[in-house]
Amino acid sequence: MGTVASHNGELTGAAQPFLRIDAVTKKFGGFTAVDNVSIDVRKGELFSLLGGSGCGKTTLLRVLAGFETPSLGRVIIDGQDVTDLPPYERPVNMMFQSYALFPHMSVEKNVGYGLKHEAMSDTGRRDRVRHMLDLVQLTELSGRKPHQLSGGQRQRVALARALAKQPKLLLLDEPLGALDKKLRERTQFEIMNIQDKTGITFVVVTHDQEEAMTLSTRIAVMDKGIVRQIGTPTEIYEYPRNRFVAGFIGSINQFEGAVADSANGSTAVDLPAVGGRVRVSHKAPPPPGAKVMIAVRPEKIVITRNKPSNAVNAFKGRVQDLGYFGKDSLYRVKLASGVLVTANSVNARRAGEHERIATWEDEVWLSFDPSSAILLMD
């Protein structure tokens, strides 16, 4: 979406970041909720803060909104240091997780509330409200009170209200958290559309990795108040930089091992779990003897009945569990070492129950390409 991001997720280009979170720390008593976090967000980005509960993502969002003052660090929006500005003086609006719609006001009044403080004509206000209601397709319900709306409609009112003031930065706290699965998928695309149309920079807090992957131009993965990695969804998924990110995003097979040798971008690692040596591609391999982790996504492991002739990394196991999901199947294969490996295989061909690659207790071969494996040092 127009964002220039390098391979490792850092922003490139000469332009200043639109939102700069500069070494922000927030402490509550002895507890550090946000620990020295620095993030740069470009104008027009849809940036996600992703992490489990208690990782500090919501605190960081509240720091951006102005509800919390950081213990250390600065927040700069569009060149303006807003660290010490109260919420009502920031060019920022927020969509609350609970939506926080005013129960005593109609949809129209809710959406128009923030415009009361804007220097604009009554007609201008009315036009803006109508435009916002159009944007979220709620024009017919403008006279209703929040309690007369469904969850999805409330969510859209909250979004329209937060957008009405045309903020420089829109903060969304778990925007889809309260919706059911079907509605969530539809709303996801609605939010992306609206973001595209308005061009406003969005910062989204979410614990749902799928949501973050679909929505975002870039993601910051947070854990215990620390940013573990910043990058595009692809970078986060395919090139996690540490064990936390690898394990947090999607499912992954992880094997502990030690580097044996490395040459020409190919590193050999001894993995006791698979009972042998595997080769992985890695640009900056660690020295021989270094303790590392090899992580392989289930869908990158190929499962076959016979030993693949040209595979670099192949090992034998027995199918212990089999899950059939229609479009794909999940195999849990027990290796000789007792370690369970998960492999995912797409059901590209139509096949009956007896024509599957393998079934329970079958002996199978697992293999993966050196470029599919991730070598992690920390």
Next chain:
Amino acid sequence: MEGSRTLAADTDTTGLLPRGAGYSLRNWFNRRGWRNIIIASPYVWLLAFFLLPFLIVIAMSLATRAGTSPPFAFADTWPYVDFGNIARLFEDPVYVRAYLTSIYNAGIATALCLLLGYPMALAITRVRGTWRNIFLLLVILPFWTSFLLRVYAWIGLMGANSWFNKFLTAFINVLVPADMALRSIPMMNTNFAVVLVMVYSYLPFMILPLYANLERLDGTLNEAAMDLGSKPWQVFRDVTLPLSLPGIIAGGLLVFIPASGEVIIPSLVGDASDPMIGRVINDEFSAARDWPMASAVAVALLFMLVVPMMLYHRFESRAQAGSEVKS
């Protein structure tokens, strides 16, 4: 449920209940008797201890005073009732004045209770944990002492030689020129004293419903309003105040209604030449032994309080219905 209960009754083998009347009564009780009794009991209570006495008082107000016991009698001829008492309510300026004094004193006391109680209730919702409980305890602590005792304490405080009076006098004397300096403030036996003691006595009845209302308000609404550009006082005006209206009305009624009929406070600290209506009722009943007149005054007071409440209720439910129709 019902089926299984009937079955249980059918297979009653204890032999304690003979078949027939006892059996069907027990069956009826099991089916719906207990439920009906529980639902009906508050209605029975209201009927017996509110509606019935009220009807008796209305009837009494249409009788005339008599030297009998009880001291009233109905007319011998059709229509057996007498509207003289009701007419006197409007003709005799004593009653009109007493009503106006009551409403005036109760109105001012209610307004002052709201002005004092609202910030206190709001403050209590803003503190956490132990302190909140301590503050709530302080609000209801006066109830642990007899009401009468507390009114007598105020009599002591308001007397010309009390430290409280001297303190207030000194304070006022600082503000006024020396030649107008007071020796003491004549507080006792004034409407000021009535209002002061009523505010003191009824303040908890304002604070508690307000607190219950404010405590339930969603704090993120305040944040949302602030996020949309409202300064703290605007947040209060646009969000907290309108959403606490039910609490204000509940607290207001809980103060205004008993205050307008208050007997003890005006009798003990009030101006006897400018009585409130409660005192008039009391005097008519006990001193003048004019039960019908006292009843008429009481019925009129009740209507004065109930009619505005009913109008408000209708207005409120109509507003509710209106918003639903619009959707």
